[in-house]
Amino acid sequence: MSDEIKDEKPKKPKVPRQPMPEQDAHKRARNFEEVTTGYTEEQALLEASRCIQCKKPLCTTGCPVGIDIKSFIGLISEKNYLGALGKIKESSLLPAVCGRVCPQEMQCENVCIVGKKNEPVAIGRLERFVADYQGKHGGGDLPKCAPSTGKKVAVVGAGPSGLTAAFDLTVLGHKVTVFEALHKAGGVLVYGIPEFRLPKAIVEREVKVLEAMGVEIKLNYVIGKIKTIDQLMQEDGYDAVYVCNGAGLPWFMGVPGENLNGVFSANEFLTRSNLMKAFDFPNYETPIKKFKNVAVVGGGNVAMDAVRTALRLGAENAYIVYRRSKDELPARAEEIEHAGHEGVKFQLLTAPVRVIGNDEGWVSGMECLQMELGEPDDSGRRRPVAKKGSEFVMELDAVIVSIGTSSNPLLFQTTPGLGQTKKGYIEVESEESCRTTKKGVFAGGDIVTGAATVILAMGAGRNAAKNIDKYLKDGEWWSKENA
Template sequence: MIDPDSELEPRYRSIATTPDWYQTNIPCQVGCPAHTDVSTYIGLISQARFDEAYLLNRKANVVPGVLGRTCARPCEPVCRRNKIDGKPIAICWLKRAAADHREYRHHAQRPPVTKDKKVAIIGAGSAGLACARDLREMGYPVTMYEQYPTGGGVMVNGIPVWRLPREVTREECDEYMEDIGVEVQYNTRVGRDVKLSQLLKDYDAVFIAAGCYIPNAMTGPDNKVIPGANLKGVEDGIRLLEKTNYGEPAFIGKKVAVLGAGFTAMDCCRTAIRFGAEKVYVMYRRSQEEQPSDEYEVDEAKLEHVEFQYLVTQKEVLTNDGTHVSGIRFIRNKLGDPDASGRRRPIAIEGSEFDVDVDTVIPAFGQYSDTTWLEAEELGLEVNKWGVPLIGYDDWMTSHPGLFAGGDYTQGARNLISAIGDGRDIAAAINRYLGGVDKPAESAEEVELPDYRRGMVDNYESIPFELIPSLPLHDRYSNTRETESGFTPEQAVIQARRCLQCQLNIMIDPSICILCSGCVDICPYDCISMEGLSRVVKGDPMHKGTENWRGGADMIIDEEKCIRCGLCIVRCPTDAISMVQFEVSSPNDRWSVSKIPMLNVR
């Protein structure tokens, strides 16, 4: 028989289903810097197994209750559920649900000290906490030096209480470290209370995880500091949040302009509303499409009556008395070619200046790292033009042996989960430097799930996405009451059932497949097709020896479309199709798909 597809262009190439392929085929886990086993913990929540889901999260990302409220959610844009109804799984909010609805506190068991080498960590923020936890589990004694009275770093001094209650940070940043035996020297600033050079003498390895806390200057279109930047009523965003979070006096007037449109800007504009501001503007130099904040954050700010103005750049802070802010002058922009960030560069439009009447100006342009305490010259540190230590990205070590650096301190201000990922990588690098070895990864397994019938018993495909419940507008005007109330247990279970469980995969046994095309007919998303051999790219290793065949067919599975319904398994007359779960555990490279049965898909 002549191949009916012989006149069509080859378009398919087979691949070997190695552990690497399975891992990259779970897009949410690939997208997470800490490689959290998302599909498994979502599956656990779908069965109301909140405690197990919480512990699985804590294993990967250390502070699940915090991240369930504040994560930047890089996992969600790549979620395959988007292909069904344009809405990803609420991965972040479900992480919070696991923390909120667990039955037990789950004090961690203290790992024994089995190593004779000591490690110091400067900074008890995201990167420092993650590194400390992993090193303690490896058996190292760890001491952290933290300049603030609590652990958490930006979780406490930069994220408002109305987003992140302090009982959550106390449990996951302070009490958790105490549980696992990390010694924390609070109110201790390296460079003031103890020298970096002294730590290098006292410890076998030192990790700088000091974060970014120095605000960038308030500059204008010419990149020079604008007139009036030091007037009373100008308060840098990160400093304002620190004051309001620690209960220090902070001035927020009745008319406020927040400059910038990132996460700090969103926290500042909404904090201003909670402190009684009557009119709040967010002024951003680029377009709405290019603002760093996600759509949900912006929508919440608009709901609270924050006004957004785009394509404007500040030129001067105005004053009537020479001391206090009375307004701010802007110039309108148009967008030019992309700059180094990949976004289109704002270009000022001559003659388009306008003034806004305000009494408070809050610049929120990001932060940079304090390097004044490094003793770089004395230690012979190689640094960049800003004084930040240069590191090797294979080992995270500076030019000084035993001194490591990472997180936002070297990478710039980003988000909590990225810093956590760095911290875990650095813990493994420190272990190798101190003579430890990586634990070998367990071999990957394909475990068949018998009697898989999800598409016949569950309506998961039609469950709509739901926003996290929040307080009504009239109840939001408090700096201490959490604005988002969170999913109920019932809502969390339903939202978790939307997950397609991408760690599951359809397998077809070619030795018993009769090419009847029944699976093709029943597949609701046309992800299975039968194609002639001529459509496979020439030289494909899986088809060696078939180059001269005149007929024959391949069963093609499009993983991007598959929703794991299992209808093809039910339809197959020869039981050639099965659903398998990929299982692997690799402790040191942080990849893990847990061996937990997914009862919700049976």
């Protein structure tokens, strides 16, 4: 890798990395409009000109779905924006989504050769630009699909993984039905990520493309309740099933007081606000209580979404409570920065030990312990250590728990032969093959890996589609005993 970098001899770009236009922090902290407004054509062309068109580009290797980044940026430079979009779509179904929510700084941009001496090319922003260009100006054809194979595939879950798999399988000529438990397709893209980070119209647009291709999406359809996986295969004639229903069961802290009024999981809080549009009450029917002092426990992207939503709903003080330090916050740097600019307060190296309630059973505070990072252990990790006698109380009226999610046990309870890992996810032969312990049933995305990123879920959907296609042709399966 180092040789490749030397080969490229990065030159200093003539123009600096183009900043992303965004709403003023104070203004946006109180509205739900998109924070960043996207590159203008002029900015996109300037940014594209920073790409040195490496002979051996590393950016593609940094992308979990292997987008041909060099080529699409080259096409932007030629002002062939729809061509650039087509190039991205060879590898990724949802560029408008990924251009907004992917952690590019840890992936493609992290290995960008320009970034070795200067700021990397803003790949994600360019990806978003071409996707938004099509959204505004139209154009672009539906992908061509192979002739029908006569095979039927059921996809359980209409999140990024399921949508990607449905797209690829349809292109390959299989008949796909997506079963979605909620009343809208999109999974985390519609219930989790807030409007101010990902406008829902974008997701709706992508879903419509799938439907136009012939994918059937059945909403309000809970597999495991309405029909089991076995019924889909034995009674409804599905030849294969791809399970990608995400990890939607929230973890709680397991501390006293967690059942008080005013304690939410981030899932519930964000679902109310995003999917049910509670932020726009009474125009929409679902209410959401407005709180004055809100703490969100956790430090990931979901925690940032929840705390910024709380601010927009009117909180005077919105805190991130996280047990490690700023350097270990798992959220994207950009999200942390945006949250800070908007007025979110960071209560770091802090671990809650109980939630305190008032006489009416509502949250009135949270007792926390201060933590410090210990010496590095054998793995080099500095584990947080509780400081004795450091207890203190935060005055709050709401606590939003955002420490992760696990799998819903429903599918395991209703699907004999579906193996489960120690952490409660679906057991697969490998993340590459997506083959579960039950013949004909594949799984991928968060239900296999635990909560991860949109692009990784999409990558799993792509792997699954490839392996389902192979299975539908050769019928081969694996045996755990022989693995």
